[in-house]
Structures are given as C-alpha cells and as structure tokens.
Amino acid sequence: MPPINLVENSRNSTEPLLSEAELERYSRQLQSETFGGQRAQASLRSASVAVSRCGGVGGTCAMLLARAGIGKLVLAHGGRVLRENLNRMHLAYTEDLNRPYTEAFEEKLRAINPDVELTSIAQNIGEDNVDEFVSGADIVADGAPLFEERYAMNGEAVRRRKPLVSGAMYDLEGYVTTIVPGETPCLACIYPVRPDYWIDAHVFPVLGPISTIVGAIMAMEVIKLVTGTGETLKGRLWRIDLQQNVARQFIVKRREDCEVCGSKASQLSTRA
Numbered sequence: 001m002p003p004i005n006l007v008e009n010s011r012n013s014t015e016p017l018l019s020e021a022e023l024e025r026y027s028r029q030l031q032s033e034t035f036g037g038q039r040a041q042a043s044l045r046s047a048s049v050a051v052s053r054c055g056g057v058g059g060t061c062a063m064l065l066a067r068a069g070i071g072k073l074v075l076a077h078g079g080r081v082l083r084e085n086l087n088r089m090h091l092a093y094t095e096d097l098n099r100p101y102t103e104a105f106e107e108k109l110r111a112i113n114p115d116v117e118l119t120s121i122a123q124n125i126g127e128d129n130v131d132e133f134v135s136g137a138d139i140v141a142d143g144a145p146l147f148e149e150r151y152a153m154n155g156e157a158v159r160r161r162k163p164l165v166s167g168a169m170y171d172l173e174g175y176v177t178t179i180v181p182g183e184t185p186c187l188a189c190i191y192p193v194r195p196d197y198w199i200d201a202h203v204f205p206v207l208g209p210i211s212t213i214v215g216a217i218m219a220m221e222v223i224k225l226v227t228g229t230g231e232t233l234k235g236r237l238w239r240i241d242l243q244q245n246v247a248r249q250f251i252v253k254r255r256e257d258c259e260v261c262g263s264k265a266s267q268l269s270t271r272a
Contacts, residue, residue, distance in 0.1 A: 017042040026069055040227035041069060047226045048072035048117075050137035052125045052153065054105050056088030056206060057167050058143025060215025061222070063090050065141075066109050068223055072117040073109065074137050077101040078124040088208040125149045130156045139225055141218055142166040142187075145204070147194035154179070154187035158261050163225050167218040170204045172242040174214040177252065178221050178233040185254040186261040190237065210242050 017038040023030070026041050036043075049070055051062045054077045062073055081089075081096045081104055096104040102120035109118060125133055125144065134140055134156040142153050142164055150166065157164040157179065164179040166187055179186050197203060217238065224230045233249075240247045256262050 022069070029068065034229055036227045036229050040229060043226050044069045044223065045071045047139070048074065048137045049139045049141055049222055050074040050076070050133050051141045051143065052076035052133065052149065053144050054089075054091060054101065055085065055143065055145075056090075056208060056211030057169060057215045057218070058141060059089050059091040059105065060212045061141050061143060061165075061167070061218040062105070062109065063112060064216060064219035065222060066113045066116045068219070069113070070116060070222075070226075072119070072137075074119045074121070074133060075102055075105055076121040076123065076125050076129075076133055077105065078122060088206055088211045090212070125152055127152055134160055134162060138162065139222055140164040141222060143168075143215065143218065147191065150187055150191075151194075155260050157181060158186050158265075165218045165221045165225070167214040169206065169210050169214050172207065172210050174210050174217075174240045174242075176214060176217045176221065176233055176238045177236065178225070180234050181261060184235045185252045186258065188260040189255040189258045190252050192255070192258070210240075213240060213242075 018041055022041065029035055030037060030041060047070055049065055049072070051058045051073060054062050054075050062075065065073065078101070080098050080100055081092045083097060085092050086094060091105040091108040100122055102122045106118050106120055109116060119136065121129060121133060123129055126149065130152040134153065140153055140157050140162060142150055144150050144153070154164060158181045161181045165176070166179060167174070167176045169175070177190065178184070221232055224232045235252060237250045237252050238247070239250065254261065259265060
C-alpha cells in the first residue's frame with residue numbers, strides 16, 4: 001500500500017533523514033522491521049492530521065500520534081473541561097477543570113512532544129468550519145460523539161479526497177474504519193441515517209479502557225496510511241467487544257446510491 005506522504009525527493013541523498021535527537025527519541029519504533037525505518041519516520045514528520053474531538057477516543061489518537069512523531073496536529077473541540085471527562089481523557093487533568101479544552105490539550109501535547117506543530121479550533125465541527133478543519137490536514141481522524149459532526153467531516157473528506165479514520169465506542173464496544181474516497185465506502189454508506197436516540201453526547205456510557213483502545217487503533221491506522229506499512233481497515237469495519245473479549249472485522253460495501261460518494265454524487269470533485 002503506497003504511503004500518503006513521501007519524503008521530498010529534493011533532499012540530498014547524503015543528508016541524514018533524521019537528526020541525532022530524532023534518532024534517539026524514536027529509536028524503539030525504528031527498531032521495528034515492519035515500520036519502515038528513517039524514511040517512514042521522516043514521512044510522519046511531514047504529515048498533518050486533523051483530530052476531532054480530542055476526548056477519550058480522539059485524545060488518545062492525538063496523544064499517540066504526537067508520541068510517534070507526527071509533524072502537525074489540528075485539534076477541534078469546543079467547551080471547557082468537566083469533571084465527568086476525567087475518567088477517560090488522557091489530555092485533561094483535575095487541575096484543568098473549567099479550562100478551555102483546546103488550551104488544556106495543547107499544553108499536554110507540547111509537554112509530550114514539543115516538536116509537534118499544533119493548531120486548534122475551539123469549536124466542535126459543523127458545516128460552518130469543516131472546510132477550514134479538513135483543508136489544513138493530510139488525514140482526518142474522527143472521534144466525534146455526534147453524527148452531525150461525523151457526517152460533516154465525512155462529506156468534506158470525500159469532497160477533498162482525503163483519507164478519514166473514523167472511531168467510535170458505546171459502553172464496552174468499539175468500532176474503527178478507514179475511509180479512502182474513491183476506493184472505499186464512506187461513513188454515509190455505513191450509517192446512512194443517524195439513530196433517533198443519538199441526540200447528544202450524553203446518550204452513551206463510556207469506560208476509559210474501551211475509548212483508549214479505539215483511539216490507539218485509529219492512531220495506528222493513521223501511521224499506516226502515512227508510512228505505507230501494513231494493512232489498513234479500508235473497506236472493513238473493526239469491532240471489539242470488551243464484555244465478551246471478542247474482536248471481529250466486517251466487510252463494508254459502497255452504496256451506489258450514496259448521496260455523498262455514490263456514482264451520481266457531485267461532491268467527489270475536489271473543492272478549490
């Protein structure tokens with residue numbers, strides 16, 4: 001599978017791809033025979049990922065990408081840190097209560113890896129800001145709790161032909177899929193209609209371990225897309241049930257009548 005980003009060809013072949021500090025910082029992942037070595041690490045450094053939101057699922061994804069050496073993160077999350085967030089959010093501490101989410105998240109990510117470039121949108125994603133959010137990234141990581149946000153990101157990612165890694169959870173169940181416009185079903189193919197009961201972010205129970213697992217799988221999918229290593233979840237929906245300790249993968253098909261990515265959809269053309 002070809003990577004999303006390649007290290008620039010203009011780089012002098014005798015010039016080291018990584019600095020001494022980078023070689024030391026990422027030495028353990030560089031030991032992996034399947035990772036791709038210094039060229040893969042340099043590709044991560046050149047990549048940008050938009051993450052929304054950055055709670056238990058998206059925050060785990062953002063944290064692990066920062067630790068892995070991603071070059072740029074674009075974060076979107078509206079509101080302020082609540083006490084009920086602390087059971088699952090890796091980027092929010094007790095001392096952050098009532099702070100703007102993005103302020104707390106950026107502080108933690110800078111402490112984890114000061115080399116990562118950070119940009120924040122202190123709002124949840126909707127039709128009015130999705131263009132700004134998606135346009136500034138190579139890949140979109142969707143950890144939003146509301147279908148309206150997910151549909152907005154899915155539609156814009158399809159229009160711009162940008163890969164989207166989507167993760168979700170409910171109670172002890174988790175789901176992840178990777179969407180590559182033109183190759184795979186989009187989110188609207190898999191979930192054409194929002195469930196009637198899914199009206200706000202408080203309708204589902206959440207335990208930290210399941211949201212962390214989902215966010216970790218999402219981060220790995222992003223790393224695979226950027227570096228070209230391994231098999232992604234393109235065209236497949238990965239489901240884990242921690243109640244039964246069972247994991248399965250389901251083949252998902254593109255709907256020809258999909259209003260977002262179907263054969264008659266006009267949105268597939270790249271927006272200027």
